[in-house]
Amino acid sequence: MDSLGIGALARKAGVRIDTVRYYERSGLLAPKSRLPSGYRRYGPGELARLRFIRRAQALGFSLREIRELLALSKGRDVARVKRTAQTKLADVEARIAALHRVREGLATLIAACPGHGDAADCPILQALGGEGPGASQLPHSPELGAQR
Amino acid sequence: MDSLGIGALARKAGVRIDTVRYYERSGLLAPKSRLPSGYRRYGPGELARLRFIRRAQALGFSLREIRELLALSKGRDVARVKRTAQTKLADVEARIAALHRVREGLATLIAACPGHGDAADCPILQALGGEGPGASQLPHSPELGAQR
DNA sequence: TTACACCCTGGACTATGGTGCAGGGTCATG
DNA sequence: CATGACCCTGCACCATAGTCCAGGGTGTAA
Structure with a gap:
């Protein structure tokens, strides 16, 4: 299976393990599942999401704004996503x-x-x-x- | 005498009283003297210094950098002041x-x-x-x- | 003398984006 | 089964620039 532990996920995205857990605490990135031991497991979707977060940060979005962007993208309200980006541009x-x-x-x-x-x-x-x-x-x- | 209490000083500089005390804790601005009661007294020099701090902040200097700038200005090493400003410009x-x-x-x-x-x-x-x-x-x- | 504004210290709390550690449990390889 | 790498939770801590509060003491004027 192409599922990753937290360490492998962090390495692939170029962040620290603690940062991944911090994003989880902040409501930005939840693991796909957990092993019975409690170990976090991540799939490719989570990796993409983590990369999204990092790229959005590089564009000057705060974690709170990224959380909103992610919520918006789930609702597939493209118009609102665009408006948010425009506000950020201003x-x-x-x-x-x-x-x-x-x-x-x-x-x-x-x-x-x-x-x-x-x-x-x-x-x-x-x-x-x-x-x-x-x-x-x-x-x-x-x-x-x-x-x- | 034209000496000010902390409240009057803060009002003249447009900052809060707590901010003046915070700057003192940070080593940026000491009172000219104290009354026997412990009340802080400030002269015109301290008011100018406080305004210096605020203006330097508006130019994007951090409090740490302002502290260095103030130390430099006391040493009248104009060349170093200029170099610091140039670094900040870059x-x-x-x-x-x-x-x-x-x-x-x-x-x-x-x-x-x-x-x-x-x-x-x-x-x-x-x-x-x-x-x-x-x-x-x-x-x-x-x-x-x-x-x- | 009383009233009220002003001031004192020390400590807690705010937001942001993490980092680090202690004290354990688990996974995989030889 | 032992070793070492990996992971867990919970908590404390970092810098920055303040802000706020409690529980007192002081300065001044009527």
Whole structure:
């Protein structure tokens, strides 16, 4: 039979055994069956599901979102799956935009810093430390704090 | 005197009182002095430092990195401050690049998904779930998992 | 003096995504 | 049957950045 123990499954998917058990605790991946001893047994479907989880994580989905995606895929509601992916895309684009602003702020400060001399002449320290208009060149977007 | 209690300081900087105490525990911000009762007292320097911390966070620095930045600024080693900022800039740029790959992967899948019909026809589910070449259109960069 | 806002410490708890360990039981090979 | 690899459960722990609470003490003004 092409059924796998937890160790073989983990090796095939490139994750740790503990991670597989963690996913099970999190309601993401249940074994196909159990031996009378309690040993978990997995089939090819479980391997595919585990790979799904890893790939979705690489796309920036959280485990909670992946759980929803898996539930959706069981209901074969393709429209909702697509909408979820679209929402995620918008989210990723917002994060990119926020990071662009961070990059501009940093680049501006680095360009203005002589790289030597007294700390009082360093715009990086000035801009961050000042309470006056010196800080106005920094991005101020609220969502930057929400960078998960 | 223009010295502040912890509540006034927190209000001026737009953070919570607990957060100020948390920063103190983390070695980021010590009070200027204490009353005999133990009450913390802060001067304008501490307010500036607290604002520094918040702005640096908005630039994507972690508290650990901010602690290093603050230590550096005390040593007035401007060159090292600049190098730290440059390292952070490279880090931000790598995160942007990783998110770009995520975006391309998602956009490709969304474009190919009909948005209706059977789940078997949904490339989002297919690409994620398959173990064959279907997954090859997805980004595979290892640093994506390391998205802090 | 009383009222009330403010402050103290220490510890528990939140969410996320795991990792590690103790103390056992089981499976397969020689 | 012995050995070693594998597996079980349950629990504690990691980092990050806080948040909240209990059970007190203090500062100030009417």
